[in-house]
Amino acid sequence: MSTELVTVQQVRANPGLLKLDLYCKGLRMDESCFIEQDGGRKVLRTRAGLGSGLELILPGGLWTNVPVSESFAQRSPYTLYREQGSYRLRHGGTPVTEVQLSPRPGWYDANLANGKPMTRIGTLQGTYLGIYQAKVCEYWTQKPTKMNCKFCSVGLNLGVDDADEKSVEEVMTVIRAARRESGITYVDFNTGHYDGDTYLDILEPYIVRIKKELGLLVGVQTPPHRDLKRYDHLREIGVNRVSFCFEIFDRKLFEEICPGKHAEYGLDFYLEATRYCAALGARGPSHEPWVTNGEIIAGLEPPESSIAAIDWITSVGAIPTVCVFRPLVGTDLEDADPPRTEDLVPVFRRLYEATMEAGLPIGCAPNIHVSLVMLPEECRSLSPRRYPWQRAKLAMMKRVFGHSFSRRLRRMEIENAA
Ligand code: SF4
Structure with missing residues (x-):
């Protein structure tokens, strides 16, 4: 080559x-x-x-x-x-x-009343607000040996650009500023692993307040809770997206690169949670969309393994999120080579084709541009296939959902201002 x-x-x-x-x-x-x-x-x-x-x-x-x-x-x-x-x-x-x-909004230079910079609570990843909630992932602090994922920089980051304690009031203040000044429509919460599976309990008060007071779309990315029924409840309270980052589909590489995830949950449980949640779409409040993502990192395993992961994820009705491996400074893999574009083109081509063939709702949420990954719809230009009917259906879904969602947001803004 x-x-x-x-x-x-x-x-x-x-x-x-x-x-x-x-x-x-x-x-x-x-x-x-x-x-x-x-x-x-x-x-x-x-x-x-x-x-x-x-x-x-x-x-x-x-x-x-x-x-x-x-x-x-x-x-x-x-x-x-x-x-x-x-x-x-x-x-x-x-x-x-x-x-x-990408424009820097005014709130990026503002502090909360307690002096904390707003960007230590949340940052824009494209046009949505990303919040790394709660304390550092416990794989980083595990004794006698750290069990962190080898590509991850969370243990290096927290306390640098992210604050570790974030109260509901602090988070709500930043979300309101981001809604007002940046027009965000979606808030994404991300946590690491905590002993006792406490991540969903930690996030719930934030989710309830956002849904009640602002009506924005909300997603959570946490390890898979051992009690899968907890996701039925998330669906009921209006969560719109759950994401499970198993990163690697190759079992041996998963064990090697994600030792904590392997020891604590195992790849099979990540897959089970993805399958379980994808099936919840038909339930729950009909006005709240629901998607399940299985997240992988292309470049940490052979392209054919990433493609197998994409095919598995779409086969259960979930949407793949495919990141590109970045050997970050200070991480265990900082000296690794980044992937070659040529090797990843077939992976991202398959991402587009598999989501279209499975009829998954891609690109329908209003004003969500993602800077951290290639969205399936952004990979269209990598495929020779056109899918005219499926594209027409998605365009219609986008129009209908966008219209009802913005009406709902406007109504809530008026009610809350009154
Ligand atoms: S689970 Fe892995 S990727 Fe996620 S924060 Fe912990 S060490 Fe990082």
């Missing part, structure tokens, strides 16, 4: 491919860039391993988070530079395209 199969002409014509290529190669910032002075977002080391980069908007409205801090990014052929007030990408010396800085 050639070392440079992805060409400048291809990424210029295909923003989906450009987004993928930037995840794999990162970029260098020319000294002409003044990201924060020009209204862009500071690079923040938040979340379990992907949010370490520069938030940009690519042509076609694709939001992304491009690696800039890791050593592989220092060797990237891509450079970001500023010319006459615009930001542009070059590949080698060749101009590729103009890009936009």
Whole structure:
């Protein structure tokens, strides 16, 4: 295989491919860039391993988070530079395209009444608000040996850019600011592992307040609770998304790279939870959409194993979330090579095709642009298949849901203001 199969002409014509290529190669910032002075977002080391980069908007409205801090990014052929007030990408010396800085809202520079910066409570990942809730994942503090996932940086991050204790009032204040100034429609909670399966108990008071006072879409990403009936209750209180990050489908690699998850739950229980929750879609409040995600990291196992994971996830009615492995500074895998774009194209092509073939509701939620992963619908340009009927159906679902959702939000805003 050639070392440079992805060409400048291809990424210029295909923003989906450009987004993928930037995840794999990162970029260098020319000294002409003044990201924060020009209204862009500071690079923040938040979340379990992907949010370490520069938030940009690519042509076609694709939001992304491009690696800039890791050593592989220092060797990237891509450079970001500023010319006459615009930001542009070059590949080698060749101009590729103009890009936009993801806008930094006013609340990013504001503090809570107690002096805590609002960005230590939550940050925008594209256009939604991501909150890493509660204390550090206990795999990081386990004695005598840490059991953290090898790619993860959560134990390095907390207390740096994320606050560890976040009260309901603090979180609600930041969500209101993000709703008001950034127009968010979705809040995503993420936790690590805590002994006693306490993560859903910790999150419930936040979820109830958001649903009651703002009506926003809410998702939770936690380890799989041992009592699967707890997800029936989440469905009832209006949660819209549950996500299970098993990361790796290859059993041996799962055990090696995710020792804590392997010892505590095992891959089979992650799969069982994914299957169980995907079947809950038919129940619950009919006005609340429900999706189940199985999350994997492409680049930590052979592409064919990632493809097998995608096929399994879609076969049970869940939607795959496929991240691109990023060897983050300070993690156990910091010296590993990032994946090659050419190897991942078939994985992301299959992501699009498998979700379309299974008739899954992708791209229907209003105003959700995700910077940390390639969404299935963003991979359309990697596939020669068109799926005209399925696309027409999704476009209609998006219109109908978007309309009723914004009416509901407006009504709640009026009621709460009265
Ligand atoms: S479960 Fe793994 S990926 Fe998640 S926070 Fe803990 S160590 Fe990190």
